[in-house]
Amino acid sequence: MEIQIAVAKVNKYAVSESGDTLEVVERPNGGLSVVLADGQTSGRGAKAISMMVVRKVISLLAEGVRDGAAARAASDALFTEKGGKVSSTLNIASLDMLTKSIVLTRNNPAPILVAHEANVKALEGESMPIGTQRNSRPLIDELPIESGLTVVFYSDGLVHAGDRRGTPMNARSLLSELLQGREESAQLIADTLLDKAVKLDDGRPVDDCSVVVLKVLPLIGDNVRRLNVRLPINLG
Amino acid sequence: MEIQIAVAKVNKYAVSESGDTLEVVERPNGGLSVVLADGQTSGRGAKAISMMVVRKVISLLAEGVRDGAAARAASDALFTEKGGKVSSTLNIASLDMLTKSIVLTRNNPAPILVAHEANVKALEGESMPIGTQRNSRPLIDELPIESGLTVVFYSDGLVHAGDRRGTPMNARSLLSELLQGREESAQLIADTLLDKAVKLDDGRPVDDCSVVVLKVLPLIGDNVRRLNVRLPINLG
Numbered sequence: 001m002e003i004q005i006a007v008a009k010v011n012k013y014a015v016s017e018s019g020d021t022l023e024v025v026e027r028p029n030g031g032l033s034v035v036l037a038d039g040q041t042s043g044r045g046a047k048a049i050s051m052m053v054v055r056k057v058i059s060l061l062a063e064g065v066r067d068g069a070a071a072r073a074a075s076d077a078l079f080t081e082k083g084g085k086v087s088s089t090l091n092i093a094s095l096d097m098l099t100k101s102i103v104l105t106r107n108n109p110a111p112i113l114v115a116h117e118a119n120v121k122a123l124e125g126e127s128m129p130i131g132t133q134r135n136s137r138p139l140i141d142e143l144p145i146e147s148g149l150t151v152v153f154y155s156d157g158l159v160h161a162g163d164r165r166g167t168p169m170n171a172r173s174l175l176s177e178l179l180q181g182r183e184e185s186a187q188l189i190a191d192t193l194l195d196k197a198v199k200l201d202d203g204r205p206v207d208d209c210s211v212v213v214l215k216v217l218p219l220i221g222d223n224v225r226r227l228n229v230r231l232p233i234n235l236g
Numbered sequence: 237m238e239i240q241i242a243v244a245k246v247n248k249y250a251v252s253e254s255g256d257t258l259e260v261v262e263r264p265n266g267g268l269s270v271v272l273a274d275g276q277t278s279g280r281g282a283k284a285i286s287m288m289v290v291r292k293v294i295s296l297l298a299e300g301v302r303d304g305a306a307a308r309a310a311s312d313a314l315f316t317e318k319g320g321k322v323s324s325t326l327n328i329a330s331l332d333m334l335t336k337s338i339v340l341t342r343n344n345p346a347p348i349l350v351a352h353e354a355n356v357k358a359l360e361g362e363s364m365p366i367g368t369q370r371n372s373r374p375l376i377d378e379l380p381i382e383s384g385l386t387v388v389f390y391s392d393g394l395v396h397a398g399d400r401r402g403t404p405m406n407a408r409s410l411l412s413e414l415l416q417g418r419e420e421s422a423q424l425i426a427d428t429l430l431d432k433a434v435k436l437d438d439g440r441p442v443d444d445c446s447v448v449v450l451k452v453l454p455l456i457g458d459n460v461r462r463l464n465v466r467l468p469i470n471l472g
Contacts, residue, residue: 001468001469001470001471002466002467002468003465003466003467003468003469004464004465004467004468005463005464005465005467006462006463006464006465007461007462007463007464008460008461009460009461009462009463010459010460010461011459017266021262022463023261023262024260024463024465025259026259026287028287030252030253032465048452051262051264051298055295055298060293062287062291086465088328095467095469097469100471128318145469145471186464187462187464190239191460191462194460205397217445219468222465222468223246223247223468224244224245224246224427224430224468225241225243225244225245225246225463225466225467225468226240226242226243226244226245226423226426226427226465226466227241227243227245227258227260227463227464227465227466228242228243228258228422228423228462228463228464229239229240229241229242229260229268229462229463230238230239230240230460230461230462230463230467231238231239231240231241231268231331231461232237232238232239232455232458232459232460232461233237233238233239233267233331233333233381234237235237235336235381
């Protein structure tokens with residue numbers, strides 16, 4: 001089989017630093033984890049928070065700590081560091097080769113969409129951001145790795161896209177459309193969702209916006225592992 | 237401008253775990269670092285070494301430690317942990333937004349190729365792997381970020397590809413060919429170099445093989461940051 005992970009990310013309009021931090025790291029027993037955090041507010045302060053959270057999580061995952069424990073630890077660390085006054089959302093999506101499953105851990109009110117072929121559902125349960133309470137608990141879902149599975153999650157920039165002009169984003173129906181018929185790549189799905197969100201904000205995103213798409217498909221082609229990053233920069 | 241970073245990676249033939257570890261991480265002041273380590277021998281033992289080295293480096297970079305100091309620290313840590321008996325190569329390529337430069341740090345006898353348009357050179361100086369001596373020193377080169385720049389580095393699987401049958405790999409001339417005329421993506425360059433190496437090993441790589449390509453080009457298209465991972469898996 002083949003796993004595709006794609007991320008598309010824009011900053012809030014006219015803000016140079018994104019409050020969202022995202023890293024993809026190898027797990028000690030094979031597999032990968034994608035970690036996304038969105039710190040409260042935007043700009044430099046939010047970036048410092050989300051980086052701190054993501055760093056904490058990836059350093060624990062690297063030691064073999066389970067995802068849920070890593071999320072709890074990140075929450076406690078943020079609570080201690082900021083006295084419970086600053087929150088951050090956190091999503092961890094792991095391809096766990098030991099359990100042969102995809103583990104989805106979240107402290108984020110934004111939904112996680114899971115599709116088997118074109119049948120899209122939002123995972124059940126409500127979860128809260130980390131950092132503001134002592135006994136923060138992530139919601140954890142475990143899905144078997146199987147061909148045809150697509151998982152999508154995002155930061156709240158996507159949730160609230162279009163709110164300003166009263167034309168809210170419907171990520172679920174757009175994803176369902178994209179999964180009908182043609183086999184679209186994870187990157188195309190991420191790009192299309194983000195593009196829609198930016199358009200609903202009239203091209204000027206109201207908040208930092210990150211979309212992550214994870215897709216399982218039959219192995220087509222070679223055995224090469226690939227990673228590709230595209231980063232627009234402004235040296236001005 | 238736009239930065240493209242592409243990685244293509246295969247394992248040694250019939251070995252499920254690669255001794256090469258590669259991570260791409262955000263730097264605290266913006267920009268990215270790519271960290272590649274290749275642990276001595278192959279398989280599980282080599283993986284543990286290269287993971288340890290890469291983890292050490294990325295955790296220091298996350299704290300704002302300079303690349304050269306992070307490489308020295310990783311060397312000392314490996315030396316201490318393994319009593320000087322185990323070596324690892326290490327490459328760090330950073331897009332440093334503070335100095336507006338690309339910083340190339342290496343403890344690796346394998347060359348780093350740097351091209352301005354189609355004019356390919358290997359960086360000068362010899363560097364040794366880390367872990368076997370107390371006073372390990374990385375070689376550091378700093379290049380201004382400018383359009384038309386391509387940087388390529390790789391693990392020794394690529395250096396020694398084809399040695400078995402006496403038809404050695406010439407990465408420099410292949411890169412030079414690829415850069416003539418058409419504007420190829422970083423991913424296409426990485427894929428082509430790796431593909432050539434695998435073919436020279438008759439489709440059965442003699443060693444783990446990782447190729448990293450970093451390219452600076454004029455900004456074409458949108459302001460979206462993208463990350464894409466493709467991972468072939470075998471659930472056996």
